[in-house]
Amino acid sequence: MIKPKLFYILVLIFVVCIITTLYQMQIIRLRDKIVTLESKGPKASDRDWKTDEDNLVVLYNRVPKTGSTSFVGVAYDLCKRNKFHVLHVNITANNHILSLTNQLKFISNVTNWNAMKPALYHGHFAFPRFQQTFDDCVAKQLPDCDPNNMKPGNKWALTEAKKNLINNYFLVGVTEELEDFISVLEQTLPRVFRGATEHYVSSNRSHLRQTVQKDMPSEETVRKIKDSLIWQMENELYEFTLEHFHFQKKYTLKK
Ligand SMILES: *[C@@H]1O[C@H](CO)[C@@H](O)[C@H](O)[C@H]1NC(C)=O
Ligand SMILES: *[C@@H]1O[C@H](CO)[C@@H](O)[C@H](O)[C@H]1NC(C)=O
Ligand SMILES: *[C@@H]1O[C@H](CO)[C@@H](O)[C@H](O)[C@H]1NC(C)=O
Numbered sequence: 001m002i003k004p005k006l007f008y009i010l011v012l013i014f015v016v017c018i019i020t021t022l023y024q025m026q027i028i029r030l031r032d033k034i035v036t037l038e039s040k041g042p043k044a045s046d047r048d049w050k051t052d053e054d055n056l057v058v059l060y061n062r063v064p065k066t067g068s069t070s071f072v073g074v075a076y077d078l079c080k081r082n083k084f085h086v087l088h089v090n091i092t093a094n095n096h097i098l099s100l101t102n103q104l105k106f107i108s109n110v111t112n113w114n115a116m117k118p119a120l121y122h123g124h125f126a127f128p129r130f131q132q133t134f135d136d137c138v139a140k141q142l143p144d145c146d147p148n149n150m151k152p153g154n155k156w157a158l159t160e161a162k163k164n165l166i167n168n169y170f171l172v173g174v175t176e177e178l179e180d181f182i183s184v185l186e187q188t189l190p191r192v193f194r195g196a197t198e199h200y201v202s203s204n205r206s207h208l209r210q211t212v213q214k215d216m217p218s219e220e221t222v223r224k225i226k227d228s229l230i231w232q233m234e235n236e237l238y239e240f241t242l243e244h245f246h247f248q249k250k251y252t253l254k255k
Contacts, residue, residue: 053191056084056118057110061125066175070205072122074182074196077203084192085116089123096126118192158233162240171248172241179206181245184252 060075062068072086079086089106091098098106110121165172171188173181182200186193200206217225225231 056191058120060122062122067178073205074200075120082194084118087121089121096124161237174242180249187252
């Protein structure tokens with residue numbers, strides 16, 4: 001006859017054994033799951049990557065007089081060959097600004113309109129505070145563009161514009177380096193821009209731009225403009241854009 005104390009000890013050992021076994025079974029089961037997940041891993045991500053590419057939506061924010069017509073022209077030339085859609089978003093009526101309601105409608109439409117994907121949407125979208133171009137501002141003789149009447153808020157606006165450029169845009173190029181801009185896009189978004197550089201260089205899209213010579217302003221006008229704070233700030237933003245673009249170009253087009 002087993003003594004009660006020993007009996008309890010045996011029961012305890014038995015219970016511990018059962019618990020340990022159960023844990024080990026759990027661990028083995030989990031390990032199997034991990035192995036299954038690992039073996040599925042690369043295949044699953046391959047599939048996602050392909051769908052991602054075909055779901056690509058590019059939003060090109062046009063800025064007047066920066067070669068955007070040439071750029072969009074290249075997209076229209078390529079869309080048949082590369083099998084994507086080009087859509088024009090016309091919001092000129094609302095001064096290039098969408099109300100919150102319309103922003104949501106637009107996002108929902110673009111996101112769910114699968115028949116159009118992959119797509120390039122182009123239009124002139126504005127961040128509400130920055131919709132006016134320098135020309136507009138001067139033409140309307142608004143106080144912010146009067147060199148003698150500068151509001152301190154402009155320094156803030158410049159910082160905001162830099163933040164927007166870094167945080168809200170995939171890529172911002174400069175007109176003088178439109179070919180490089182297209183090359184960076186071709187390298188990073190080949191689904192839409194495959195062959196774009198070669199097409200841009202060999203078609204008359206690149207030549208058209210160079211032959212359109214705008215009248216140069218007089219030296220006096222240039223001096224006056226360069227003296228104004230607004231020009232200095234626009235120029236600072238330009239230099240900032242250029243530096244950032246060169247940085248991205250260097251690391252993207254690295255052979
Ligand atoms: C955009 O819309 C405005 C007004 O709604 C119209 O006058 C203009 O012709 C349109 N532009 C294009 C390119 O469709
Ligand atoms: C998006 O808007 C266009 C034009 O208004 C419309 O024809 C299309 O059906 C809309 N697509 C979706 C998914 O809402
Ligand atoms: C540019 O080339 C296209 C064909 O690629 C041609 O149809 C068009 O007329 C040309 N435009 C000019 C201004 O030469």
